[in-house]
Amino acid sequence: MKKNIKNIDKISAANLEEAIKKVQELSSTKKRKFTETVDIAVNLGIDAKQSDQSIKGSILLPNGSGKKVKVIVFCANEAQQKIALEAGASVAGLEDLVAKIEAGFLDFDCCVATPDVMQKISKVARKLGPRGLMPSPKNGTVTTDIQKAVSDALKGKVNFKNDKAGTVHCLVGKVDFESSALVENIKTVIKAIKDSKPESSKGKFIKEFYLNTTMGPSVQVAVDSL
Numbered sequence: 392m393k394k395n396i397k398n399i400d401k402i403s404a405a406n407l408e409e410a411i412k413k414v415q416e417l418s419s420t421k422k423r424k425f426t427e428t429v430d431i432a433v434n435l436g437i438d439a440k441q442s443d444q445s446i447k448g449s450i451l452l453p454n455g456s457g458k459k460v461k462v463i464v465f466c467a468n469e470a471q472q473k474i475a476l477e478a479g480a481s482v483a484g485l486e487d488l489v490a491k492i493e494a495g496f497l498d499f500d501c502c503v504a505t506p507d508v509m510q511k512i513s514k515v516a517r518k519l520g521p522r523g524l525m526p527s528p529k530n531g532t533v534t535t536d537i538q539k540a541v542s543d544a545l546k547g548k549v550n551f552k553n554d555k556a557g558t559v560h561c562l563v564g565k566v567d568f569e570s571s572a573l574v575e576n577i578k579t580v581i582k583a584i585k586d587s588k589p590e591s592s593k594g595k596f597i598k599e600f601y602l603n604t605t606m607g608p609s610v611q612v613a614v615d616s617l
Contacts, residue, residue, distance in 0.1 A: 402608060406616040407577055410602045411570045417607045418566045427566040427604040428458065429573060432558055433584060434599035437592045439557040444592055446559055447552040449530035450583040454572040455547035457565030458500075462544045463488065464537055465504035465512050465526070471537055475503070478541035489514055497522070501544040503532045523550065551584065559584055566604050577602075581617055 404410035411429075418427050437444040464475035464483040475483035481499065482488060485508055492515045502519060504512055504526035512519075512526070519525040526532040530550045534540050551561040563576045581597075588596050600617060603609040 402610045404602075404610050404612050407574050407602075407612060408570060410610045410612045411573050413610050414602055414604050414607055415566055415570075418604045421606065423606065425605075426457070427606060428456075428562055429564050429566055429568070429602065429604055430560060430562050431577060431580065432560050432601040432603070432609070433581070433597060434556075434558050434601075435553060435584075435592075436595050436598050437553065437557045437589065439553055439555050441591070444589045445553060446584065446587050446589070447527075447529050447550075448583055448587050449532075449548055449550045450580055451543050452547040452549060452563065452576045453579055454564065454568065454576050456549060456562055457568060458547075458562065460501055460544055461499040462501045462503060462541050463499045464541065465489075465502065465508050466537060467505065467508055471505060475537050475541055478538045479545050480541050485511060492518055497524075499524070501532065502526050503534070503537060503540045503544070505535055505537065506533055509533060523552075549580070551580065578617075 402413060404413055414429060435446065437446065439445070462480045464472070464480045465485055465488060466472055466475060466483060467485050472483040489512055497518070502524050509526070516525055531540055531543065549562050551559050553559050561580050563580060564573050585596065597614050597617065600612045600614050601609045602612055
């Protein structure tokens with residue numbers, strides 16, 4: 392769940408372990424009908440208006456995301472569609488799938504496509520793009536290796552990119568995960584973000600770091616501890 396980190400009450404923590412303990416304790420005081428996700432918000436030292444300073448990528452969380460993911464695959468032939476379905480995709484197809492999305496079908500979390508069909512699925516780019524669902528080579532969802540792409544998505548591969556304010560929001564797990572599992576997931580994402588630092592970005596790269604659950608307040612973590 393995305394939050395405007397400038398407009399919410401902040402609680403501070405000296406390190407990740409302390410922050411995780413706080414968000415888990417805060418979550419346990421409220422009875423929810425669902426298990427909250429844990430998300431991070433990383434305020435970066437980039438100029439988001441400059442295209443050469445944009446951050447975008449994907450990473451497989453070592454302990455999964457805890458989220459049940461529905462994957463669809465755009466591919467042209469029956470052999471590819473069979474591979475997609477056997478790998479765990481909920482739907483695989485091309486013209487029929489494009490038509491279904493044009494008609495309003497959006498019950499999925501990830502789209503994978505083979506390179507040869509990208510032109511044909513451009514018809515639904517306006518529906519997929521704003522939701523962050525358009526297949527892209529940068530996050531590994533435009534590929535000839537359908538089996539791996541679907542498998543990674545189901546195992547907990549997450550995408551990240553900066554918003555207009557230069558902040559990256561990313562899911563890192565569920566609030567009922569062991570603290571050590573969340574720490575490992577978070578450090579994996581942080582490394583991926585650091586590895587994506589644009590050459591044109593000068594000065595301090597990670598300016599602020601926050602941790603929160605779906606319905607909980609944000610906990611600010613000391614950047615030097617990361």
